[in-house]
Amino acid sequence: MLTDMLLLLPTTLIDGLVLGLIYASIALGYTMVYGVLGLINFAHSEVFMVGAIVAIEVLIYGLAGTGLHPLIQLVVAIAVGGLAAGFLAVAIERVAYRPLRVRNAPRLVPLITTIGVSLFLQDSVRFVESLFGQFIRPFPSFPFFNRQIVLSETVFISNRTLAIIVLAVTLLAGLYYMVHRTRLGKAMRAVALDQKTSQLMGINVNKVIATTFFIGGVAGGVAGVLYALQFGRMDPFSGFIPGIKAFTAAVLGGIGSVEGAVLGGVLLGILEVVLGTYIPMWTNNAIGTEYKDIIAFSILILILIFRPNGLVGRAYAEKV
Amino acid sequence: MTIETTKGPLLEVRDLHVYYGHVQALKGISFHVNEGEIVTLIGGNGAGKTTTLHTLSKLLTPRSGEILLGGQPIHKIDADEIVRTGITHVPEGRRIFSRLTVRENLEIGAYLLTSKTEITRRIEASFELFPRLRERERQYGGTLSGGEQQMLAIARALMLDPRIILLDEPSMGLSPLFVEKIFEIIQSVNKSGKTVVLVEQNALMALEIAHRGYVLQSGHVVMGGDADLLAKDPSVQSAYLGGEIAAAL
Ligand SMILES: Nc1ncnc2c1ncn2[C@@H]1O[C@H](COP(=O)(O)OP(=O)(O)OP(=O)(O)O)[C@@H](O)[C@H]1O
Ligand SMILES: [Mg+2]
Numbered sequence: 001m002l003t004d005m006l007l008l009l010p011t012t013l014i015d016g017l018v019l020g021l022i023y024a025s026i027a028l029g030y031t032m033v034y035g036v037l038g039l040i041n042f043a044h045s046e047v048f049m050v051g052a053i054v055a056i057e058v059l060i061y062g063l064a065g066t067g068l069h070p071l072i073q074l075v076v077a078i079a080v081g082g083l084a085a086g087f088l089a090v091a092i093e094r095v096a097y098r099p100l101r102v103r104n105a106p107r108l109v110p111l112i113t114t115i116g117v118s119l120f121l122q123d124s125v126r127f128v129e130s131l132f133g134q135f136i137r138p139f140p141s142f143p144f145f146n147r148q149i150v151l152s153e154t155v156f157i158s159n160r161t162l163a164i165i166v167l168a169v170t171l172l173a174g175l176y177y178m179v180h181r182t183r184l185g186k187a188m189r190a191v192a193l194d195q196k197t198s199q200l201m202g203i204n205v206n207k208v209i210a211t212t213f214f215i216g217g218v219a220g221g222v223a224g225v226l227y228a229l230q231f232g233r234m235d236p237f238s239g240f241i242p243g244i245k246a247f248t249a250a251v252l253g254g255i256g257s258v259e260g261a262v263l264g265g266v267l268l269g270i271l272e273v274v275l276g277t278y279i280p281m282w283t284n285n286a287i288g289t290e291y292k293d294i295i296a297f298s299i300l301i302l303i304l305i306f307r308p309n310g311l312v313g314r315a316y317a318e319k320v
Numbered sequence: 321m322t323i324e325t326t327k328g329p330l331l332e333v334r335d336l337h338v339y340y341g342h343v344q345a346l347k348g349i350s351f352h353v354n355e356g357e358i359v360t361l362i363g364g365n366g367a368g369k370t371t372t373l374h375t376l377s378k379l380l381t382p383r384s385g386e387i388l389l390g391g392q393p394i395h396k397i398d399a400d401e402i403v404r405t406g407i408t409h410v411p412e413g414r415r416i417f418s419r420l421t422v423r424e425n426l427e428i429g430a431y432l433l434t435s436k437t438e439i440t441r442r443i444e445a446s447f448e449l450f451p452r453l454r455e456r457e458r459q460y461g462g463t464l465s466g467g468e469q470q471m472l473a474i475a476r477a478l479m480l481d482p483r484i485i486l487l488d489e490p491s492m493g494l495s496p497l498f499v500e501k502i503f504e505i506i507q508s509v510n511k512s513g514k515t516v517v518l519v520e521q522n523a524l525m526a527l528e529i530a531h532r533g534y535v536l537q538s539g540h541v542v543m544g545g546d547a548d549l550l551a552k553d554p555s556v557q558s559a560y561l562g563g564e565i566a567a568a569l
Contacts, residue, residue, distance in 0.1 A: 190417050190428050197415040202403035202432040
C-alpha cells in the first residue's frame with residue numbers, strides 16, 4: 001500500500017497545485033479589495049462565475065469551428081471572460097458599494113450589500129442562461145487538453161494541467177509585479193493605508209479603488225475559466241464554494257497581502273487534494289473523500305489559532 | 321493648472337464657513353498669504369487650525385466662502401487636483417505611509433510626476449536635505465522615529481516642488497533639539513522661495529520665524545498682523561505664550 005501511495009504522490013501534488021493556483025487567483029480579488037477598502041466582497045465568487053460562463057459562451061458561439069489551435073482559443077476565451085469579469089466588478093463597485101462609501105455607511109452595510117449582489121448575480125445569470133437552454137454550462141471538450149505528457153512511468157501531466165499552471169503562474173507573477181513595483185501598485189498600497197493622505201499626494205482615490213476592483217475582477221474571471229477548464233463545467237451557483245475556499249485562503253495567508261493569498265491558496269489546494277486522495281486509502285475507505293474539507297478546514301482553524309493574522313499577516317511583518 | 325503671478329496676495333481666504341455635520345468649526349475666517357512669506361496660524365486646541373488647512377487642501381468642502389490662489393478660485397477643485405495647483409500639505413500627525421518604505425513614501429509624494437529620472441533626481445535632492453532619510457531608505461515609514469517621520473513628511477511634500485507648503489504642527493511630539501532643527505528646515509525651505517503656511521501650538525517659535533501671523537479662536541480669526549507685533553501683544557502673550565517666557569523676548 002505504501003508503494004501505491006508513493007506512486008500517487010506526484011500526480012496528487014500536481015492536482016493540488018492546480019487547484020491551489022486557482023484558489024490563489026480568486027483569493028487575490030478578495031485580498032486586494034479588502035486591502036483598499038476593508039471590505040469583504042462576497043460578490044467576488046459571482047464575478048468568478050461570470051468570467052467562466054462568458055468564456056464558455058465565447059468558445060461555443062464565437063470560436064467553435066474556427067479551426068484555431070485550442071490554446072489560442074483558450075487564451076482568447078480567457079481574455080474575454082477576464083475582461084467581462086473585470087468590468088462587472090467595476091460596475092458592482094460603482095452601483096452598489098461607492099454610494100455607501102460616500103455616505104459613510106457603517107461597515108456592516110456594504111458587507112450585507114455584497115451578499116445581496118452575490119445572490120442577485122446568481123439568479124440573474126441563471127435566468128439569462130435558462131432563456132437559451134441549460135444553465136449548467138459544460139466546458140467545450142478539446143482532445144488536445146486531455147493529451148498526456150509522460151514524465152516517467154507513473155507520472156503523467158496533461159496539457160490541461162500544464163496550461164492551467166502556466167497561465168495561473170503568469171497571472172500571479174504579473175499581479176505581484178504590479179502591486180509591488182509599479183506606480184499604480186504603490187498608489188493602491190497608499191490608498192489601502194490612508195485614503196486622505198493619498199489624496200494629498202494627488203492620488204484619485206475613487207479611480208484607484210475602481211482599478212483595484214477591475215484587476216481583482218479580471219484575476220477572478222481568469223480563475224473562473226481555469227476552474228471550468230479543470231472541472232469541465234460551470235453553472236450560476238458553482239462560484240460559491242470555490243469563492244468561500246479562496247476567501248479562506250486569503251485569510252489563511254493574511255488578508256490584504258498578495259503573497260499571503262498565493263501561499264494560502266496553494267496550501268489549501270494541496271491539502272484538499274492530498275487529503276481527498278489519501279484519507280480513503282489510510283482508512284480502508286471507512287472515511288471517504290467527501291470528508292476532506294472537514295479535515296482541511298480543521299487544520300486551517302488550527303493554523304489560524306496560532307497565527308491569527310495569517311501566515312504572512314501584518315502583525316508579524318510590522319518591522320522588517 | 322498654472323497660476324499666474326498677480327499683484328495681489330498669492331493665497332487669499334475669504335469668509336470661510338466649514339461644518340462637520342451640524343457642528344460649525346470655521347465661522348467666517350479670512351486671511352491672506354503673500355508670495356514668499358511664512359504665515360503662521362496659532363491658537364489653542366480646537367481653534368480650527370487643522371480644519372483650515374484641510375479646507376485649503378479640499379479634504380473638507382467649505383459651506384460658503386472663497387479660497388483664491390493667485391486670484392483664481394480653487395475651492396471647487398477636488399482634493400487630489402489641489403496638488404496640481406502647487407499646494408502641498410504636511411498633515412497633522414505626519415501621516416507617513418507606515419507600510420511603504422521611506423523611498424516609496426517619497427515616490428508617492430512625486431505621484432504626479434511620470435519621469436522616472438526626474439523622480440530619482442528629486443529623491444536624491446531630499447536625501448541631500450535630510451541625510452538621515454538616506455540611511456533609512458529601505459526601512460518602512462512606520463519604523464522611523466517621530467522626528468524622522470516629520471522630516472519624511474516634509475520631504476514628501478517637497479517632492480512636487482510646490483509653491484505653497486502647508487505645515488500642520490510640525491513640532492508636535494518632538495524633542496526641543498529636533499524642534500529647533502525642523503524650524504531651521506522650514507526657514508530654509510522658505511528661503512528657497514516657497515511660501516509657507518505654518519500651523520503651530522508652539523506659538524513662540526512660530527512667531528519667531530514667521531513674517532506674519534493670525535490668531536484663531538473657536539473658529540474665528542481674532543487677531544492678525546506682523547509676527548513680531550503679535551508676539552509683543554499682551555493678549556497673545558497671556559493666552560498663547562505664557563507670561564514669563566514672553567517677557568524674555
Ligand atoms: N472630524 C470631526 N468631526 C466633528 N468635529 C470635528 C472634527 N474634527 C474637528 N472637529 C471640531 O472642529 C473644531 C476645530 O478642530 P481643529 O482640529 O481644526 O482644531 P485645531 O485648531 O487643529 O486644534 P489642535 O491644536 O488641537 O489640533 C473643534 O471644535 C473640533 O472638535
Ligand atoms: Mg490641529
